[in-house]
Amino acid sequence: MSFDQLETLYRQVIMDHYKRPRNKGVLQDGSLTVDMNNPTCGDRIRLTMKIDGGKVxxxxxxxxxxxxxxASASMMTEAIRGKDTESALRLAEMFSEMIQGKDVEQIEALGDAVALQGVAKFPARIKCATLAWKALEKGLKDH
Known part of the structure; x- marks a missing residue:
């Protein structure tokens, strides 16, 4: 597959998650809630998680x-659901490394979030891509 074809595929994956987000909504029943925003561009997220027995x-x-x-929030929810909290935090760390342009071993563990790898070329968009992942880290570390 050529670089142009791969880039087109990644763009399609990003737009699919944006137009048809997975796991959109709010969990009730005493779940962990984290609100974060990116004041530079106005992005905001509320992440709710049910942690049971050390597992998301x-x-x-x-x-x-x-x-x-x-799209990043949608991808992140898919990547961490069912994972133990340590693994979820490791995925957040891997995502952060990837988005900074670093080489990441076992990058396929990030699932569709690998499609955001190209964001590293656009420093102004890094905060957009990492917002949900930062909310995840904050929630799990505060939990």
Whole structure:
């Protein structure tokens, strides 16, 4: 597959998550809630997670923002659902490294979020892509 074809595929994956977000909504029943925003561009997210036995049993998000931030939130929820909290934090670390342009081993563990790898070329968009992941880290570390 050529670089142009790969870039087109990644763009399609990002737009699919933006237009048809996975796990959008709010969990009730005493779930962990984290609100974060990016004051530079106005992106905001509310992440709710149900942590049971050290595992992310369920996760949802709602918010407003650009296609990158909302697609990233959708991808993140898919990547962490069912994972133990340590693994979820490791995925957040991997995502952060990837988005900074670093080489990441086992990058496929990020699932569709790999499509955001090209954001590293656009420093102004990095905060958009990492907003949901930062909310995840904050929530799990505060939990």
């Amino acid at each position: 049993d369920d996760v949802k998000f709602e918010g407003e923002g650009c296609s990158i931030s909302m």
